[in-house]
Amino acid sequence: MITIENLTKKFGDNTAVEDISFDINESEIFGFLGPNGAGKTTTIRILSTLISPTSGKITIDNRDSLSNGEYVRSITGLLTESPGMYEKISAYDNLEYYSSFYNIPVSTRKNNIEKYLKMFDLWDRKDDLAGTYSKGMKQKLALSRALIHEPKILLLDEPTAGLDPESAHMVRIFIESLKKERTTVFLCTHNLEEASNLSDRVCIIKKRIIRIATLSELQNNDKNKRAEIVFTDDADRYIRLLEGTFGVKVIHTEKNIAILVIEKPEISNPLIIKKLIDSGAGILYFNEVKATLEEIYLDLIKDENTK
Amino acid sequence: MKKAGIIFKKEIKEVIRNKNIWLPILIITAIFSIAIPLFIILGSSSLLSDEDTMNFINKMFGHVDDPIRVLIGFALNQLLIFLLILPAMVPSLIAPSSVIMEKENNTLEPLLATPVKTSELLLGKSLTAWVPAFFISTISFIILTIVVDIAAFIKLDYAPLPNIEWIIVAFLLSPILSFILTMASIIVSSRSTDIRSAQGIGAVIIFPIYLIIGLQLAGLFLLNITYLLIGCLVLLAICPLVLKLAVKVFDRENILTRWKMKG
Numbered sequence: 001m002i003t004i005e006n007l008t009k010k011f012g013d014n015t016a017v018e019d020i021s022f023d024i025n026e027s028e029i030f031g032f033l034g035p036n037g038a039g040k041t042t043t044i045r046i047l048s049t050l051i052s053p054t055s056g057k058i059t060i061d062n063r064d065s066l067s068n069g070e071y072v073r074s075i076t077g078l079l080t081e082s083p084g085m086y087e088k089i090s091a092y093d094n095l096e097y098y099s100s101f102y103n104i105p106v107s108t109r110k111n112n113i114e115k116y117l118k119m120f121d122l123w124d125r126k127d128d129l130a131g132t133y134s135k136g137m138k139q140k141l142a143l144s145r146a147l148i149h150e151p152k153i154l155l156l157d158e159p160t161a162g163l164d165p166e167s168a169h170m171v172r173i174f175i176e177s178l179k180k181e182r183t184t185v186f187l188c189t190h191n192l193e194e195a196s197n198l199s200d201r202v203c204i205i206k207k208r209i210i211r212i213a214t215l216s217e218l219q220n221n222d223k224n225k226r227a228e229i230v231f232t233d234d235a236d237r238y239i240r241l242l243e244g245t246f247g248v249k250v251i252h253t254e255k256n257i258a259i260l261v262i263e264k265p266e267i268s269n270p271l272i273i274k275k276l277i278d279s280g281a282g283i284l285y286f287n288e289v290k291a292t293l294e295e296i297y298l299d300l301i302k303d304e305n306t307k
Numbered sequence: 308m309k310k311a312g313i314i315f316k317k318e319i320k321e322v323i324r325n326k327n328i329w330l331p332i333l334i335i336t337a338i339f340s341i342a343i344p345l346f347i348i349l350g351s352s353s354l355l356s357d358e359d360t361m362n363f364i365n366k367m368f369g370h371v372d373d374p375i376r377v378l379i380g381f382a383l384n385q386l387l388i389f390l391l392i393l394p395a396m397v398p399s400l401i402a403p404s405s406v407i408m409e410k411e412n413n414t415l416e417p418l419l420a421t422p423v424k425t426s427e428l429l430l431g432k433s434l435t436a437w438v439p440a441f442f443i444s445t446i447s448f449i450i451l452t453i454v455v456d457i458a459a460f461i462k463l464d465y466a467p468l469p470n471i472e473w474i475i476v477a478f479l480l481s482p483i484l485s486f487i488l489t490m491a492s493i494i495v496s497s498r499s500t501d502i503r504s505a506q507g508i509g510a511v512i513i514f515p516i517y518l519i520i521g522l523q524l525a526g527l528f529l530l531n532i533t534y535l536l537i538g539c540l541v542l543l544a545i546c547p548l549v550l551k552l553a554v555k556v557f558d559r560e561n562i563l564t565r566w567k568m569k570g
Binding site: 011045048049050051052070071073074076078080082083084085086087088089097098100101102103142145146 | 310313317321324412413414415416417418419420421422423424559560563564
């Protein structure tokens with residue numbers, strides 16, 4: 001559905017994104033992660049044809065996006081980071097205004113406005129000025145705006161920012177449900193748990209792409225395989241014995257629990273267990289634990305920063 | 308074009324609701340279309356009893372048979388030029404707020420993400436500033452005409468307006484000036500940090516109008532049909548230049564990444 005080839009965007013001397021390439025499949029939820037200034041908003045603006053790349057090629061729905069900007073904008077819905085609305089007109093009129101730029105029949109437009117306002121619990125306040133809405137309500141209204149023409153591609157920049165937990169949960173369930181409707185979702189977020197739960201694949205960038213993979217691919221990387229050892233007593237005294245041996249890296253210890261990264265666990269684990277038992281340790285559990293996306297992300301960004 | 312119409316329709320409703328735009332316009336219309344012409348016409352006899360006024364008329368026009376008519380004709384010319392303040396002021400009040408407020412409210416990016424073309428957006432925004440400017444200045448000219456003709460007819464038994472100068476100013480000079488100001492406001496908005504500084508362009512453009520009036524009152528210059536037509540031609544020549552510049556500045560990427568706005 002989306003193909004980006006060697007995309008670079010420069011603003012004067014400042015490079016916002018450099019030589020990034022990836023494909024996004026139809027109905028895929030693609031998490032796009034990175035620290036502030038990593039180029040996420042620039043990429044989303046390029047995908048929505050708001051700005052042009054300095055070099056590189058973007059193909060959206062089999063068309064070159066540069067020469068088909070109007071078409072691309074007609075099949076994409078954009079949720080911007082700041083959910084700006086015309087504050088002096090009603091929520092309904094806001095949606096009516098934006099939807100009138102799409103080539104959809106008036107009756108469908110009206111149905112869609114009603115559908116999304118009801119879906120996000122805004123229907124009862126549809127005639128209130130958008131300026132009287134809370135931040136969370138504006139965010140839901142902005143999401144309705146992005147969906148109003150039922151786009152094939154949804155570009156979401158921080159979709160749950162500013163939402164209360166209940167509304168955020170509702171939005172996440174909704175995003176997940178879009179897969180059934182074959183909508184492709186490009187999800188920029190700082191909420192790594194959200195990205196982890198929703199995304200089919202994640203892309204971590206910091207101007208350049210650091211990694212693109214599914215969560216399980218990231219977790220199955222040896223570097224991200226972790227072991228949790230639960231001792232019968234204080235973990236620290238036994239863990240000290242392991243440091244510097246068997247490629248063990250201590251991630252965290254607390255009371256009788258230790259989390260370790262172990263290189264080549266299939267070889268090292270039996271040796272580690274033997275050494276611990278020989279030294280008198282009582283082991284309650286020895287489990288494999290999967291690194292969270294947050295841990296993997298922080299690790300990758302840290303590595304990138306030290307380059 | 309349809310999308311430009313959608314933008315215009317929505318924006319014009321907001322303009323109509325905005326008292327900050329209407330109030331100064333109403334005050335200026337009342338002063339220059341009603342109060343001043345009434346004062347001049349109804350007080351023309353006493354003005355002519357003043358020696359300085361007669362000296363001024365003699366200096367400007369030589370010996371005249373009907374000094375009242377000459378004085379009123381001269382005063383009306385000044386008023387017509389004064390009324391150009393409206394087509395100059397209205398776009399500079401409307402255009403910057405129409406553009407900058409979009410960015411300040413973070414509504415411009417979602418709008419640009421719709422299939423609207425940049426040219427349609429520019430046209431919609433321009434019409435929002437230009438149409439009220441043309442409408443208001445035409446209404447003001449009509450009010451001026453009615454007020455002047457009634458007052459002059461009662462006092463002097465003749466109706467001096469409309470005349471050729473009136474038609475040139477109302478239907479040529481005024482819309483051309485509005486167009487240039489609309490484009491100038493959009494260009495200036497692109498480099499402004501807030502609405503006030505963008506609106507300052509109106510004050511700058513009004514300065515040449517005061518200069519013309521000042522030169523006439525000093526007896527150095529007398530605006531006539533020829534000068535007005537030359538003025539129209541000069542301004543017409545400027546139109547494509549400001550349009551070209553506005554189109555260049557009003558570019559999607561420029562608007563989003565280079566315009567200095569908050570947010």
